[in-house]
Amino acid sequence: MDLADxxxxxxxxxxxxxxxxxxxxxxxxNHVAGKDDLLDxxxxxxxxxxxxxxxxxxxxxxxxxxxxxxxxxxxxxxxAAALIDSRGRSGPxxxxxxxxxxxxxxxxxxxxxxxxxxFLALDSYxxxxxxxxxxxxxxxxxxxxxxxxxxxxxxxxxxxxxxxRIATEYAVTPYDDAAAFDFGLGLILDSLGALLD
Amino acid sequence: MDLADxxxxxxxxxxxxxxxxxxxxxxxxNHVAGKDDLLDxxxxxxxxxxxxxxxxxxxxxxxxxxxxxxxxxxxxxxxAAALIDSRGRSGPxxxxxxxxxxxxxxxxxxxxxxxxxxFLALDSYxxxxxxxxxxxxxxxxxxxxxxxxxxxxxxxxxxxxxxxRIATEYAVTPYDDAAAFDFGLGLILDSLGALLD
DNA sequence: ACCTGAACACCGTTCAAGT
DNA sequence: ACCTGAACACCGTTCAAGT
Numbered sequence: 001m002d003l004a005d006x007x008x009x010x011x012x013x014x015x016x017x018x019x020x021x022x023x024x025x026x027x028x029x030n031h032v033a034g035k036d037d038l039l040d041x042x043x044x045x046x047x048x049x050x051x052x053x054x055x056x057x058x059x060x061x062x063x064x065x066x067x068x069x070x071x072x073x074x075x076x077x078x079x080a081a082a083l084i085d086s087r088g089r090s091g092p093x094x095x096x097x098x099x100x101x102x103x104x105x106x107x108x109x110x111x112x113x114x115x116x117x118x119f120l121a122l123d124s125y126x127x128x129x130x131x132x133x134x135x136x137x138x139x140x141x142x143x144x145x146x147x148x149x150x151x152x153x154x155x156x157x158x159x160x161x162x163x164x165r166i167a168t169e170y171a172v173t174p175y176d177d178a179a180a181f182d183f184g185l186g187l188i189l190d191s192l193g194a195l196l197d
Numbered sequence: 198m199d200l201a202d203x204x205x206x207x208x209x210x211x212x213x214x215x216x217x218x219x220x221x222x223x224x225x226x227n228h229v230a231g232k233d234d235l236l237d238x239x240x241x242x243x244x245x246x247x248x249x250x251x252x253x254x255x256x257x258x259x260x261x262x263x264x265x266x267x268x269x270x271x272x273x274x275x276x277a278a279a280l281i282d283s284r285g286r287s288g289p290x291x292x293x294x295x296x297x298x299x300x301x302x303x304x305x306x307x308x309x310x311x312x313x314x315x316f317l318a319l320d321s322y323x324x325x326x327x328x329x330x331x332x333x334x335x336x337x338x339x340x341x342x343x344x345x346x347x348x349x350x351x352x353x354x355x356x357x358x359x360x361x362r363i364a365t366e367y368a369v370t371p372y373d374d375a376a377a378f379d380f381g382l383g384l385i386l387d388s389l390g391a392l393l394d
Numbered sequence: 395a396c397c398t399g400a401a402c403a404c405c406g407t408t409c410a411a412g413t
Numbered sequence: 414a415c416c417t418g419a420a421c422a423c424c425g426t427t428c429a430a431g432t
Binding site for chain 1: 293310
């Protein structure tokens with residue numbers, strides 16, 4: 001995980017990992033069944049870093065907290081969302097996580113079917129947002145208004161008028177990642193709340 | 198794309214593609230700059246297969262149509278969502294797509310900032326759902342109630358009580374993929390509608 | 395203008411041989 | 414019980430040589 005954090009998930013090869021550990025790549029096979037096993041283990045460990053929801057402060061608050069926690073984990077481990085999405089979530093900590101989320105929703109009064117759909121909708125959004133964000137958001141040290149300015153000037157005259165209007169907006173108002181995430185999350189939680197009434 | 202559809206995206210290697218085309222792998226470099234260029238081209242082509250929204254029938258309907266169209270494309274090209282998410286969306290057809298979606302939202306009365314957030318929320322959900330679905334949904338030819346039955350019997354006595362309750366539900370009621378997708382999409386569209394009033 | 399053959403620097407993985 | 418060296422079957426990519 002340290003190696004992935006520092007040099008990117010694509011540079012996590014058995015050979016590079018061996019080098020990092022001062023050992024030959026072949027030696028790793030005494031400790032993991034193969035690279036798939038290694039990646040599954042990473043998924044399991046990174047999922048365990050996401051705070052489990054407790055229903056104490058209301059279900060909406062619990063869902064919001066876990067979404068925010070997941071985002072914090074993705075900030076530390078930029079490879080996490082893609083890796084989790086591309087592999088199953090069948091380890092013990094993934095199951096524990098699902099059980100706790102569903103428990104909060106069931107206790108809140110959602111039927112089993114609706115709780116399952118709500119969980120799926122929320123996680124689709126949380127993981128999906130991270131995947132989009134990693135493609136469009138400027139790097140931490142970049143000025144989002146400058147990026148928008150650039151995009152704007154790269155658009156040919158008359159082409160993509162709506163895109164140009166949005167870019168014009170963001171050339172003035174900085175893009176707020178957390179606010180954008182919260183906007184979508186709020187949409188889902190609001191509708192779920194209305195459903196419960 | 199045919200090769201990816203038939204044997205999976207991970208089997209799309211320059212060598213396999215060359216074999217498919219009756220040519221050496223090295224020959225491909227006369228037509229694409231490299232594998233990245235090839236994958237970017239695939240993203241561009243597959244995005245072009247998603248129906249562009251027209252605002253004629255109302256913005257909610259337009260958004261729903263494009264989401265359903267994206268899902269239909271993912272059904273034909275199971276590798277598409279992951280590939281699009283893992284690479285940028287900066288080709289002409291991606292830009293055209295974004296422009297059209299944003300145009301519908303702007304004309305519906307959303308401010309530029311809100312339109313951008315709404316677009317991001319919707320696409321996060323649509324792409325995110327596909328990624329989750331590909332992990333949890335049973336294959337087309339599998340009986341979802343049988344799968345739920347299996348999951349249920351694999352859960353140790355007393356562990357994961359909420360998960361067990363959900364599995365019990367799905368052991369009786371078949372899992373409906375389209376309904377689950379529509380549930381989450383409806384949550385977002387409903388809240389966006391309320392925002393507009 | 396396009397293709398081929400051969401090469402290079404990489405992968406994951408296996409396995410006999412060492413300690 | 415764990416590690417190493419060497420090997421195998423793969424990758425993407427380059428480039429001189431062909432037509």
